[in-house]
Amino acid sequence: MADKILYLIAQDHFRDEEYLVPRAMFESAGYGVTVAAPELRECLGIVKTRVLPDLAIGQADPKDYRAVVIAGGGGSKKYLWNNPDVLRLIQGAHRSGKAVGAICLSAALPAQAGLLKGKRGTVWPEPSAIRELEKNGVVYKESPVVVSDRIVTSPGPDHSPIFGQALLDLLTENTSNGKDRRAT
Numbered sequence: 753m754a755d756k757i758l759y760l761i762a763q764d765h766f767r768d769e770e771y772l773v774p775r776a777m778f779e780s781a782g783y784g785v786t787v788a789a790p791e792l793r794e795c796l797g798i799v800k801t802r803v804l805p806d807l808a809i810g811q812a813d814p815k816d817y818r819a820v821v822i823a824g825g826g827g828s829k830k831y832l833w834n835n836p837d838v839l840r841l842i843q844g845a846h847r848s849g850k851a852v853g854a855i856c857l858s859a860a861l862p863a864q865a866g867l868l869k870g871k872r873g874t875v876w877p878e879p880s881a882i883r884e885l886e887k888n889g890v891v892y893k894e895s896p897v898v899v900s901d902r903i904v905t906s907p908g909p910d911h912s913p914i915f916g917q918a919l920l921d922l923l924t925e926n927t928s929n930g931k932d933r934r935a936t
Contacts (some may be wrong), residue, residue, distance in 0.1 A: 756784040758817040758845075760809060760838060760858075761797075762827030763790050768797035769909045770855045771823040774916030781920055788812045790831050798825050810837040814844035818923055824856020824876060824908065832858055833884075839865045851922045852903045855915050857881055859905040863888035871900040874907050 757778050761771055775785050789795045789805040796802055814820055820841050822832065832838050842852045842865050854861050859875035862868050869889035875881040877894070885892045896911040897904060897918045904922065906915035 756786055756817050758812055758820045759785050759787050760822040761789050761795050762825060762831040764796050765825050765827030766797050766823045767825030767856055767909050768799045768801040769912050773912035777916035777920060812841055814841050819851035819919060820845040821853040822858040822861055824858040828857040833860060834864055851919055853919045855906040856908045860884035862903050863890045867903055868900060872898050873900060873905040874898045876908050
């Protein structure tokens with residue numbers, strides 16, 4: 753299994769710290785990070801971080817990565833929500849037993865993909881985002897991080913470190929003992 757993490761960001765208005773903080777944690781732990789966006793052109797974060805993606809989301813294959821992680825921010829609704837390529841990636845990763853992480857408004861994506869039906873999840877506390885979870889059968893929980901069935905959700909930028917750590921814990925646990933933790 754590859755020691756790489758696929759990090760998805762919106763083309764514009766992704767939340768900088770939801771990308772930068774976990775990415776630094778992943779790289780410090782020895783993981784390579786591949787960044788994908790809807791288009792292969794420069795992406796701009798809310799606080800002006802500029803990122804040139806390595807590939808377009810439609811080119812990514814979940815089998816090449818240990819996890820698929822999605823940064824949030826206002827651009828998530830426009831560029832990532834209900835995006836068939838994003839949904840395909842996270843469904844494929846989950847089906848293969850890999851970790852999926854989504855933070856802020858992007859935490860609605862595992863729900864849209866049908867991965868959290870009957871399970872708990874959290875999201876940025878905006879009414880439309882909470883409705884996305886609920887209409888897809890997710891039990892909304894106000895919490896800094898929720899881990900359900902190898903899916904990590906978190907509500908926003910203040911929780912970026914705990915979000916990154918929860919994903920690292922899943923990856924380390926799976927590597928160290930060969931078991932998959934199933935929390936609901």
